Amino acid sequence: MSQWIEDEKKYLFQNYGRQPIVITRGEGSFVWDENEKQYLDFLGGLAVTSLGHTHPAVTAAIDEQSKKLVHTSNLYYTTPMITLAKNLVQLSGLDRVLFCNSGAEAVETAIKLARRWGHDLGNGAYEIISAEDGFHGRSLGALAATGTARYREPFEPLPIGFHHVAWGNIEEIKQKTTAETVAILLEPIQGEGGVNMPPSGYLQEVRDWCNKNNLLLIIDEIQTGIGRTGKLFAHEYENIQPDIMCLAKGLASGLPIGAVLARDDIALHLIPGDHGTTFGGNPVACAAANAVIETLTEGNVLEEVPVLSEEMFKQLESLADRKSIVNEVRGRGLMIAVEFDKDIAADVVNECRELGLLLNNVRPNTVRFLPPLTITKEEIQQACQILEKSIEKVTV
Numbered sequence: 339m340s341q342w343i344e345d346e347k348k349y350l351f352q353n354y355g356r357q358p359i360v361i362t363r364g365e366g367s368f369v370w371d372e373n374e375k376q377y378l379d380f381l382g383g384l385a386v387t388s389l390g391h392t393h394p395a396v397t398a399a400i401d402e403q404s405k406k407l408v409h410t411s412n413l414y415y416t417t418p419m420i421t422l423a424k425n426l427v428q429l430s431g432l433d434r435v436l437f438c439n440s441g442a443e444a445v446e447t448a449i450k451l452a453r454r455w456g457h458d459l460g461n462g463a464y465e466i467i468s469a470e471d472g473f474h475g476r477s478l479g480a481l482a483a484t485g486t487a488r489y490r491e492p493f494e495p496l497p498i499g500f501h502h503v504a505w506g507n508i509e510e511i512k513q514k515t516t517a518e519t520v521a522i523l524l525e526p527i528q529g530e531g532g533v534n535m536p537p538s539g540y541l542q543e544v545r546d547w548c549n550k551n552n553l554l555l556i557i558d559e560i561q562t563g564i565g566r567t568g569k570l571f572a573h574e575y576e577n578i579q580p581d582i583m584c585l586a587k588g589l590a591s592g593l594p595i596g597a598v599l600a601r602d603d604i605a606l607h608l609i610p611g612d613h614g615t616t617f618g619g620n621p622v623a624c625a626a627a628n629a630v631i632e633t634l635t636e637g638n639v640l641e642e643v644p645v646l647s648e649e650m651f652k653q654l655e656s657l658a659d660r661k662s663i664v665n666e667v668r669g670r671g672l673m674i675a676v677e678f679d680k681d682i683a684a685d686v687v688n689e690c691r692e693l694g695l696l697l698n699n700v701r702p703n704t705v706r707f708l709p710p711l712t713i714t715k716e717e718i719q720q721a722c723q724i725l726e727k728s729i730e731k732v733t734v
């Protein structure tokens with residue numbers, strides 16, 4: 339075993355099930371391990387390296403900003419943060435942005451914002467309805483909202499006021515809504531839960547229910563946002579507008595950043611002293627995010643995502659025709675899952691890694707692809723060939 343892996347096992351908390359390779363560098367759609375073995379990266383740091391590794395625009399922005407100012411705190415104004423907020427407001431149709439450092443923090447902030455709004459305008463309403471199989475992060479509030487019982491139970495008691503309903507079931511949302519309900523929190527496509535698409539019209543019905551009952555609709559675009567599904571935000575496919583939106587992961591293509599966006603009449607309920615974080619709006623992270631936004635909106639990266647997605651679906655569906663163990667190919671844009679009719683996902687992931695392809699398993703029978711938005715058709719073909727070989731090896 340590598341000395342690095344031995345040292346990790348000795349010196350770090352053992353809270354991750356890491357795959358046994360030490361990654362030392364990356365470029366475009368590829369990473370290399372300490373032995374210079376090359377891998378096609380179809381996991382993208384868990385939907386983070388949206389423009390691939392060391393994209394020239396992102397690297398240049400980081401380089402330039404890091405020579406000017408790396409950090410100063412939210413006691414002062416800084417320009418990359420203000421530029422990024424302006425960019426996000428213009429692209430989202432929401433009015434204001436609060437920056438933080440991760441997805442869980444963005445969700446935590448959205449929960450506090452909804453509670454603050456309920457405190458001021460909603461007769462103290464504070465309860466939040468979210469979906470089973472939904473994932474919103476590991477901090478206590480975000481965990482309470484997360485719909486997978488096995489993540490929550492070892493940490494109970496969690497903050498009160500969270501209810502979970504079956505994904506896609508509007509009737510259950512209606513039944514669980516009470517005078518205490520302040521918001522509904524959903525992913526537009528469930529990522530960690532297995533790349534679960536929303537039933538047609540579901541999010542529109544949720545939006546209507548929120549409008550009718552004066553509830554806030556919080557959309558968690560942490561995994562689906564920033565072009566992942568072929569539109570800047572996945573909720574655009576559903577013709578809905580959230581009241582609050584959470585972003586993180588792909589926003590800075592690799593640097594830690596989170597953001598919460600909201601309408602003016604909601605955002606302005608947080609007043610000085612209510613909420614904050616030392617690193618939020620970090621100049622280097624924001625400069626990287628500005629480079630990502632510029633590359634996505636001014637180049638043709640976003641336009642290409644549906645074309646690349648079609649290629650992936652074509653390849654994977656033809657694989658499904660050849661391999662009866664493949665049950666379903668689902669997803670949107672470059673967020674795609676392959677479900678098997680047996681629990682072979684972990685073995686397939688291991689075999690793929692041996693053959694030079696990184697991906698992960700989101701369920702015992704489901705693997706997930708989150709390649710960079712800059713992936714090429716040739717790389718997609720290569721990945722699908724490796725997947726096929728891996729399935730063959732695992733199922734002999």
Ligand SMILES: Cc1ncc(COP(=O)(O)O)c(C=O)c1O
Nearest residue numbers: 440441442473474475529560561
């Ligand atoms: C939809 C969604 N929300 C929130 C989170 C939490 O983000 P982070 O790991 O940055 O805290 C994740 C992470 O996978 C996610 O997929």
